[in-house]
Amino acid sequence: MMNEWYTEFIRVNLNAQPPPPPPIPQSVPMVPQGIDLERRNRLLVEKIRKHGAEEFRANKDDDPERAEFWLENTIRVFDEQSCTSEECLKCAISLLRDSAYYRWKTLVSLVPHEMVTWEFFQEEFRNKYISERFMDQKHKEFLNLKQGCMTIAEYEREFIRLSKYARECVSSEAKMHRRFEDGLNEDIRLSMGVLELKEFVVLVDQACKAEELIKEKKKTEVETRDARKRHASKSFPSQSKKSRDTYSRSHTSIGCLYRDCKKQDLDFKSRATSMASVDNVRSSKPECQHCGRNHFGKCRMKDGSCFWCSSQDHFIKDCPKMIDKEKFQGTRPSGTNSKGRLQKNV
Structure with a gap:
């Protein structure tokens, strides 16, 4: 039976090619493990x-x-x-x-x-x-961190950078939120306190918006103030010129008054000096025991002589020399006074 099957198989597969032999494995160069x-x-x-x-x-x-x-x-x-x-x-x-x-x-x-x-x-x-000293320094910088002149974006960036040196202060979002809010400027911090925010990201976003609103408000106030100044300068140009003239005249008057006062002060000093010299002269004269005055020579009150010409024939009221002097003064032109100044026409 087996022979018949083999004979039939050979007859049917007579033209079939035998299977190829298995490939010969080629040697692969070994690479050292260290290399x-x-x-x-x-x-x-x-x-x-x-x-x-x-x-x-x-x-x-x-x-x-x-x-x-x-x-x-x-x-x-x-x-x-x-x-x-x-x-x-x-x-x-x-x-x-x-x-x-x-x-x-x-x-x-x-x-x-x-x-x-x-x-x-x-x-x-x-x-x-x-060093440990460097870590302690950064820890203190975080604890003392305030917004100050920084913008919200700059403050947030510095806050995040320094927070790694004080992990205990930002161990939860609530602590991080509170620490960041405490460092904000007062005007922005008050706005954030009204909102009662809980998330840190939302807090930063709202703080940026509040910062922009405050900037716009300040810008509007400055523009309004400048506009009022320009309007005032255009509406009252003559008044400003008048005030400048008044200011100039007042300063001129003050200067003249200062010069007059200075001149009066000098005149007063000169008069005081002359009076002091007269008093010194008087104090140098001996005091008379009969009339109580200071004079040299004999006392005219004691011998009854004229105080003007020293004559014993008459008194000073009847002195001819005094009468001649009065007549001479009476013959002066009517246009001048006793000091030689022209009198004003009335």
């Missing part, structure tokens, strides 16, 4: 640099804020590329340069190999380049 790993690490480093990772060089005058920014930026790039902890450590070490790299090599030579992890790198980097 392949090094190539993959190099490609990964080039990739993270293209996405914003930068080298870090330590200097004497290093700014702690710059070091902190480098670490945070590097962590962000690693997270975007979904790097493992081992890849993060190797890439971070490859970004160190100069003294920063030498310090790391010295550090890892002093600790067990199993302790050298990505978390260990971050902790040691912070201890070296981001």
Whole structure:
């Protein structure tokens, strides 16, 4: 039975081609595992640099804020590329340069190999380049932060930047909301207090709108005040000119009055000086025991002589010399007074 079946199979498949032999496997060159790993690490480093990772060089005058920014930026790039902890450590070490790299090599030579992890790198980097004093300073800056001259957008940006140094103050949205609102300027803070907002994002948005309204109000007030000034200057030009003339005349009058007062003061001083000199002369004359006056020579009241010409024949009222003097004064022109000034016509 088996022979018949085989004979029939051969007869039917006489023209069929036999199946090809299986292919001979070719030898593949083996790549050392270390070389392949090094190539993959190099490609990964080039990739993270293209996405914003930068080298870090330590200097004497290093700014702690710059070091902190480098670490945070590097962590962000690693997270975007979904790097493992081992890849993060190797890439971070490859970004160190100069003294920063030498310090790391010295550090890892002093600790067990199993302790050298990505978390260990971050902790040691912070201890070296981001001091505790710097952290305390930023914490105080956040606690004292006020809007002041900043816009709402600038204040929000500074608030978010410094809030990472005081996590306990923004541990919940309610605390963050209250801290931000307390730092606003008074006019905006009063507007926000009336609204009783709960969400931080809504608070910032409403504060920006209130800020714009206040700016528009102040701008309108300034324009209105300037318009009133221009209208007043156009409506009363003559009055302003009159006030300027009055001001000029008043200052001229004050100047003349000052000169007159100064002249009177000088005249008074000269008269006082002359009177003082007369008093000095008088005080130098001896006092008469008969008439009580100060004079030299014999007393005319005692011997009854004329006080004008010293004659004992008559008194001063009958003195001929006094009569001649009065006649001479009476013959003066009528247009002049006793001081030689012209009299005014009445």
